[in-house]
Amino acid sequence: MNENRIKDVVIVGGGTAGWMAASLFANTMGKSIRIKLVESEAIGTIGVGEATIPPIQVFNRMLGIDENEFMRATNATIKLGIEFQNWGDIGESYIHGFGYIGKSLGILRFDQYWLKSLKNGTALDIENYSFTNLAARAGKFARMDKIPGTPLDGLGYAFHFDASLYAKFLRSYAEKRDVERIEGKICKVNTDGENGHITSVELENGSQIAGDFFIDCSGFRGLLIDQAVGSEFEDWTHWLMSDRAIAVPCENEEGFEPRPYTQSIAHSAGWQWRIPLQHRTGNGHVFSSAHMSEDEATSILLGNLEGKPLKDPMTIKFKTGYRPEGWKKNCVAIGLSSGFIEPLESTSIHLIQIALFHLLKMFPTTAIEPSMRDEYNRRMQFEYSSIRDFIILHYHVNQRTDSEYWKTCREMEIPETLQRKIDAFRTRGHLYRIDGELFTEEAWTHVMLGQNLIPETYNPLADNFTDAEITEFLSNINTLLKNTVAKLPTHQQFINANCKAPVM
Numbered sequence: 001m002n003e004n005r006i007k008d009v010v011i012v013g014g015g016t017a018g019w020m021a022a023s024l025f026a027n028t029m030g031k032s033i034r035i036k037l038v039e040s041e042a043i044g045t046i047g048v049g050e051a052t053i054p055p056i057q058v059f060n061r062m063l064g065i066d067e068n069e070f071m072r073a074t075n076a077t078i079k080l081g082i083e084f085q086n087w088g089d090i091g092e093s094y095i096h097g098f099g100y101i102g103k104s105l106g107i108l109r110f111d112q113y114w115l116k117s118l119k120n121g122t123a124l125d126i127e128n129y130s131f132t133n134l135a136a137r138a139g140k141f142a143r144m145d146k147i148p149g150t151p152l153d154g155l156g157y158a159f160h161f162d163a164s165l166y167a168k169f170l171r172s173y174a175e176k177r178d179v180e181r182i183e184g185k186i187c188k189v190n191t192d193g194e195n196g197h198i199t200s201v202e203l204e205n206g207s208q209i210a211g212d213f214f215i216d217c218s219g220f221r222g223l224l225i226d227q228a229v230g231s232e233f234e235d236w237t238h239w240l241m242s243d244r245a246i247a248v249p250c251e252n253e254e255g256f257e258p259r260p261y262t263q264s265i266a267h268s269a270g271w272q273w274r275i276p277l278q279h280r281t282g283n284g285h286v287f288s289s290a291h292m293s294e295d296e297a298t299s300i301l302l303g304n305l306e307g308k309p310l311k312d313p314m315t316i317k318f319k320t321g322y323r324p325e326g327w328k329k330n331c332v333a334i335g336l337s338s339g340f341i342e343p344l345e346s347t348s349i350h351l352i353q354i355a356l357f358h359l360l361k362m363f364p365t366t367a368i369e370p371s372m373r374d375e376y377n378r379r380m381q382f383e384y385s386s387i388r389d390f391i392i393l394h395y396h397v398n399q400r401t402d403s404e405y406w407k408t409c410r411e412m413e414i415p416e417t418l419q420r421k422i423d424a425f426r427t428r429g430h431l432y433r434i435d436g437e438l439f440t441e442e443a444w445t446h447v448m449l450g451q452n453l454i455p456e457t458y459n460p461l462a463d464n465f466t467d468a469e470i471t472e473f474l475s476n477i478n479t480l481l482k483n484t485v486a487k488l489p490t491h492q493q494f495i496n497a498n499c500k501a502p503v504m
């Protein structure tokens with residue numbers, strides 16, 4: 001082994017990002033590096049971040065985590081997608097469900113045949129051809145890769161969980177694998193006078209924690225990446241105007257059965273989330289402070305809870321954007337310190353996961369290799385901006401006339417990358433996915449159609465089948481999916497049988 005190998009890695013912060021980093025590094029590199037994690041109970045964590053997307057299953061599998069054990073430990077429920085209410089226009093609802101819609105036929109995706117059928121007036125709403133959407137609406141769930149006896153995929157799913165219990169779960173995992181946790185508040189970051197690399201962090205009690213490589217998971221503060229190595233922040237608030245969230249958990253009332261999906265309810269200057277867990281429901285109102293006061297946002301949120309509030313509402317301020325140099329010198333920012341896109345599609349925990357995967361692949365062995373650092377930053381720029389475009393889509397394609405806020409969203413200039421996607425879809429339902437970007441064509445289809453962006457026509461290849469053949473094809477898929485959903489257990493039955501958390 002090379003004598004100069006990077007050996008001492010210091011993680012600053014013990015929120016979701018810090019403990020995800022510690023767990024993954026301990027699991028994959030624990031034999032070649034020593035890991036210390038510094039966190040401060042007095043500062044605490046952000047305390048939100050409870051809805052995820054399906055790739056989290058990959059993260060859990062990499063750690064060898066048993067899914068039922070993880071769900072029990074974190075009071076988790078299943079998430080099949082997100083229901084968007086009032087987004088296209090007030091009174092409307094659609095679900096962005098995970099997984100496939102119908103089945104492709106030849107070279108075309110299912111939605112092209114659906115479009116042809118829509119034009120001749122025989123298609124049902126697109127949700128009727130998505131297994132995940134039908135199961136979500138019916139409150140049903142079972143783990144299945146395929147619908148038995150068919151080539152159709154089973155249910156795509158992710159989780160809702162208690163963020164503090166998830167961090168605790170991962171902490172126990174990481175500590176069992178020799179991660180050393182150090183309690184204390186960092187009051188100073190020391191750097192090398194010549195190259196500006198971080199050499200150590202200093203705690204209030206005077207102790208110093210030295211390292212070769214530092215992972216900044218200190219949250220919005222960006223204690224190392226901003227304050228010590230000076231990485232700039234690129235502001236995206238001209239596209240995503242929300243800058244506040246009010247969060248409050250509420251009771252699950254007697255007999256409450258958690259929906260297997262998140263709800264996102266648009267209001268006049270933002271939107272409200274409902275995240276049902278086994279023991280309580282997480283709620284929040286994300287809004288633009290330029291368009292609504294904090295008092296009004298709080299009152300809207302409290303007026304829309306489904307149970308008694310369990311705490312006083314908490315205000316969180318944020319700025320949308322990211323750091324193009326998320327890796328600078330010997331410091332990589334992961335989690336909120338690296339940037340933030342509002343939680344509309346639950347992408348922050350995923351950005352932590354994907355940043356860790358990229359970092360693992362490009363982790364320096366001895367000195368920092370500029371090619372690896374630059375490639376990491378390029379890749380994260382792509383991850384952030386492609387998620388950004390998808391989130392802007394939800395705001396931009398709206399027909400609401402009730403407030404200045406929605407009018408501004410509709411009329412604003414959007415990134416050219418997004419405009420191209422909208423134009424291709426509007427023309428004839430064409431969608432494309434660049435370079436392994438996160439959101440699938442199905443995800444874009446759900447949101448675009450759900451918000452009333454209906455293509456002018458369909459791909460002419462769909463004319464290779466007659467109207468009658470397509471009507472029969474759609475009808476067969478819908479019947480099969482409905483019959484399969486009817487046989488599934490309810491979400492609550494699934495939880496009771498597999499992963500019910502002990503009552504505290």
Ligand SMILES: Cc1cc2nc3c(=O)[nH]c(=O)nc-3n(C[C@H](O)[C@H](O)[C@H](O)COP(=O)(O)OP(=O)(O)OC[C@H]3O[C@@H](n4cnc5c(N)ncnc54)[C@H](O)[C@@H]3O)c2cc1C
Pocket residue numbers: 012013014015016017018038039040041043044045046047048049050051052163184185186187217218219220221223245247284316318334335336337343346347348349350352
């Ligand atoms: C309103 C809102 C809703 C969200 N909802 C979702 C969601 O549904 N899904 C999703 O994927 N993501 C969501 N997120 C994002 C998610 O909360 C974060 O990505 C996730 O919690 C990771 O946070 P973090 O670990 O980076 O920061 P934090 O949780 O803030 O942790 C920071 C850590 O750094 C430590 N620290 C800071 N300063 C010091 C110091 N001086 N000395 C020692 N320690 C220090 C703190 O003690 C803490 O341990 C949401 C975010 C917001 C703001």
